[in-house]
Amino acid sequence: MNFSTFSNIINGQAGVTAVTRHGINPSTCEVLPPCPVSTQADVEDAVQAARSAFKTWKTTPIEVRKEKIKGLAAALLAQKAEFARLLIAEQGKPTMFADHEIIRGAHWLTGTCELDMPVDEVDNEPERRIFTRYVPLGVVVGIVPWNYPIMLLCGKLGPALMAGNCIIVKPSPFTPYCGIKIVELAQRFFPPGVVQVLSGGDDLGPMLTAHPGIDKISFTGSTATGKKVMESASKNLTRVTLELGGNDAAIVCADADIENAASQIAVATFMNAGQICIAVKRIYVHQDIYETFKASFIKHVLQLKVGDGFADGTFMGPVQNELQFERVKVHLDEIAKNNYAVLKGGDMSDGLQKGFFIQPTVVDNPPDDSKIVTEEPFGPVVPLLKWSGVDEVLFRVNSSDMGLGASVWTADEELGMRIADGLDVGSVWFNEHLAIEPTATFGGHKNSGLGREWGVDGLRGYCNSKTYFIKRTK
Numbered sequence: 001m002n003f004s005t006f007s008n009i010i011n012g013q014a015g016v017t018a019v020t021r022h023g024i025n026p027s028t029c030e031v032l033p034p035c036p037v038s039t040q041a042d043v044e045d046a047v048q049a050a051r052s053a054f055k056t057w058k059t060t061p062i063e064v065r066k067e068k069i070k071g072l073a074a075a076l077l078a079q080k081a082e083f084a085r086l087l088i089a090e091q092g093k094p095t096m097f098a099d100h101e102i103i104r105g106a107h108w109l110t111g112t113c114e115l116d117m118p119v120d121e122v123d124n125e126p127e128r129r130i131f132t133r134y135v136p137l138g139v140v141v142g143i144v145p146w147n148y149p150i151m152l153l154c155g156k157l158g159p160a161l162m163a164g165n166c167i168i169v170k171p172s173p174f175t176p177y178c179g180i181k182i183v184e185l186a187q188r189f190f191p192p193g194v195v196q197v198l199s200g201g202d203d204l205g206p207m208l209t210a211h212p213g214i215d216k217i218s219f220t221g222s223t224a225t226g227k228k229v230m231e232s233a234s235k236n237l238t239r240v241t242l243e244l245g246g247n248d249a250a251i252v253c254a255d256a257d258i259e260n261a262a263s264q265i266a267v268a269t270f271m272n273a274g275q276i277c278i279a280v281k282r283i284y285v286h287q288d289i290y291e292t293f294k295a296s297f298i299k300h301v302l303q304l305k306v307g308d309g310f311a312d313g314t315f316m317g318p319v320q321n322e323l324q325f326e327r328v329k330v331h332l333d334e335i336a337k338n339n340y341a342v343l344k345g346g347d348m349s350d351g352l353q354k355g356f357f358i359q360p361t362v363v364d365n366p367p368d369d370s371k372i373v374t375e376e377p378f379g380p381v382v383p384l385l386k387w388s389g390v391d392e393v394l395f396r397v398n399s400s401d402m403g404l405g406a407s408v409w410t411a412d413e414e415l416g417m418r419i420a421d422g423l424d425v426g427s428v429w430f431n432e433h434l435a436i437e438p439t440a441t442f443g444g445h446k447n448s449g450l451g452r453e454w455g456v457d458g459l460r461g462y463c464n465s466k467t468y469f470i471k472r473t474k
Contacts, residue, residue, distance in 0.1 A: 003082050006035040006180045008042060008199060011049035012192025014184070017042065021201060023174060026092040026318040027308040027355040035176045038200040040207055046196045047213040050139040050166040053193030058136045058164040065162055066113040068189040072157075073109035075185050076102060076150075083150065083178060088309040090175045091149060092317035092355075093272055095309060105154035108454075111438030112158030118456050122467070129470045134463035136164030137239065138215035141208045143229070144179055145221045146172035146320050147275040153179050155453060156218045157186075157195070158438065163462040165216070169197040170208060174321045205229070212236045216462065219243070220277075223402075223447045230450070241451035241461050244444060246277045246404030247376045249397045250433060251387070251419060252293060253410035254286040261409040261431070262296035268407075268433035270304055270360050273316050274380040275324070277448075278405045280433055281376050284393050287386045294364070294384060298343050301360050307352065318356040319379055325356040328379030331372055332361065335381075340366045368396055376402065390415075394422040403445030407433040 007014035020034035036042075057065075076083065084098040093101070122130040142156035149171055160167045171179030176199040183197035198204060205225075209217055209232035216239040219229045226242040233240050250265050252258075269280040285293045307314040319325045335342060341364035363372050363383040372383045387393035397406060405427035408416045413430070420428040426444045429435055436442055441455035451461050 001079065001082070001181065001185060003086055003181065004033060006033060006177055006199070007184075008036045008038060008046075009180070009183045009187060009195075009197045010042065010046045011053075011196070012187055015042070021173070023090050023176060024321070025089050026320050027310075027352075027357075029354050029356075032090060032177065035180065036199045038198040038204050038207075042198055043204075043207045043211060046168050046198055047139060047211055049193035050168060050196060051213055053191055054136075054138050054166045057166055057191065057194050060164070062117060062162065062164075065164065069109050069113055069158055069161055071189045072182075072186050073106040073154075075188065076109075076154075076182065077106045079185070083181065086177050086181065087150060088317075090177045091146065092320055093309050094307075094311075094314040094317055097272065098309065101148060101151045105150040108151060108154040108438045109158045112162055112454075114439055115162070115456060115459060117163065117459060117463075127472055129472070130467065132465050132467045134163070134460055135466050137462060137464055138165060139213060140165045140167045140216045140218060140462065141170060141214050142167055143170045143205060143208075143217065143219040143221065144172060146174040147272060147277075149175040149178045150182065152220050153182055155438070157182075159454065159458050160218070160462050161190070161195070163459055165462055166194045167196070168208065168214075169195070170204060171197065171199060173199075173201055206232055209233050209238070210235060214238055216240070218453070226449070239461075241443075241453060242449045243277065243442070243453055244404075244447065244449045245376050245378070245402055246279075246444065246448050247281045247374075247400045247402040248278055248404055248425075248433075249282040249284055249406045250280045251393055251397065251406065251408050252283065252285045252289070253408070253412070253415060253419075254288045255411045255415075256289070256409040257411070257431075258289060258293050258296055262293055263300050264432060265409075266297060266300040266304065269382045270301065270316050270380050271434070273319050273358070274382070275320060275378055276434070278427070278434055278436070280382065280407070282373060282383055282385060282397070284385050284387045284397065287388050290386050297384070298362065301343075301362060304360055306357060306359060308355070316360065316380065318352075319358055320356070322356060324378060325358070328358055328377050328381060331375075331377045331379070331381050332358075334371045335361075335363055335366070338366075338370065340364070340370065340372075368399070374400070390419060390422075394419065398422075398424045401447045404448035405429070405433075405444075407431075
């Protein structure tokens with residue numbers, strides 16, 4: 001497969017557009033190859049092709065659908081080296097994390113195939129049976145963000161296709177390249193029109209979300225954009241699943257293994273330059289161990305190498321794009337303006353002035369109403385905060401408008417459960433962070449999302465329910 005040219009895939013065919021655009025390598029600001037700018041006509045063609053393909057695809061036996069999904073996963077892994085180079089160039093993450101994302105993307109495809117479409121038995125008596133099946137919706141749009149353009153694409157492809165839907169993929173304008181190539185690869189396994197991709201600018205999303213021929217939108221991105229997606233989709237009562245921002249807290253208890261917690265939380269905070277919806281964004285440390293934990297945490301942060309994703313030993317690459325870079329700088333300016341105590345870490349290599357690099361930054365115990373505590377920076381900046389009582393820390397953590405995830409670090413499982421039960425979030429981790437699986441339900445509370453991805457609940461989200469009432473006559 002050619003990794004130097006990039007086209008839309010509509011009805012199984014590569015398509016050129018009159019206008020093209022290009023991405024930027026965030027490590028060097030070098031221009032990447034041209035990619036399509038889709039028009040309303042391209043949207044119409046893709047929707048028509050998907051609706052036509054759906055008539056046959058929805059009747060394809062589920063075991064056949066699973067085999068095709070597994071085939072795509074194997075093909076993705078077979079070209080891991082090529083996809084990794086492309087991912088590093090367009091997204092900026094280091095080689096080890098690019099490789100990991102591709103492996104996890106394939107795992108999301110095969111892991112979804114471990115599930116079965118649910119059938120809910122409501123009643124099964126001699127005279128009557130009631131049960132609910134889940135049937136495909138039709139045409140799904142998968143809107144994929146720029147932080148994990150492979151894994152989060154696979155996280156939409158697998159469930160949508162296994163449930164019997166056709167899907168139109170819209171990759172981020174900042175990272176279109178891997179998404180285009182995965183859909184091109186998918187043409188080896190799926191009939192024309194079942195898996196398509198449209199690349200474009202900021203106007204492409206609204207064209208898709210407002211289209212009456214779309215049955216569901218699966219969106220991963222910011223809360224602000226998610227609200228616009230929901231508003232647009234509401235005009236046609238189009239189903240939506242919204243996986244949005246987080247402001248995840250790590251709560252470190254007095255009995256925690258300090259060294260282990262500090263090491264893991266440093267990774268969970270600064271991996272992918274903090275550009276993960278479930279990355280640690282706030283660290284609450286019990287006052288009895290605050291200074292000891294802070295010293296250990298800073299020690300680990302100082303060991304993180306910042307640099308070009310292609311460079312050996314790099315742990316953290318750049319912020320992915322200039323727009324996000326400027327947003328993170330607003331947080332840094334606010335921190336400086338208020339004279340908060342700042343501890344910088346990470347080994348910044350020379351020659352990084354051209355890229356969107358920001359040194360890992362730890363803010364020492366800022367006020368709860370400071371911008372860095374109340375708003376998700378989505379970058380390599382984190383506040384370290386003290387707490388003393390369980391009810392107090394729960395109140396402070398839950399005061400956020402976000403409710404995606406949180407982690408509890410303790411050797412006392414009973415204490416951990418008390419804290420976990422009091423957290424208003426969709427996922428809670430004990431003595432780890434960032435662990436997610438395609439077979440486990442995922443989603444946020446409050447402004448962190450609507451609906452659920454993955455697991456059986458995620459599959460249901462790609463379906464209509466259909467309840468059968470069977471009155472037996474014999």
